[in-house]
Amino acid sequence: MNSWHKSSYSMREQSCVEVAEGAVTVMRDTQNRELGHLAFSASEWTSLVDTLKRRD
DSSP states (O other): OOOOEEOGGGTTOSSOEEEEOSSSEEEEEGGGGGGOOEEEOHHHHHHHHHHHHHHO
16 A cells, blocks of 8 residues: 555645555545544545546
8 A cells, every 4th residue: 555645635724634545545534543544445436536526
């Protein structure tokens, strides 16, 4: 898995998420890292990103 990095969808907000891509994509809240993360398969991640793009 690649290292954690700030999501490009977070812009310059203080409330942002970090992602790490690999066999699965994982996402966590930057301000609450200790609470864990959500894991997405490739198809789930693609669907999430596509949905977010349509909302812009």
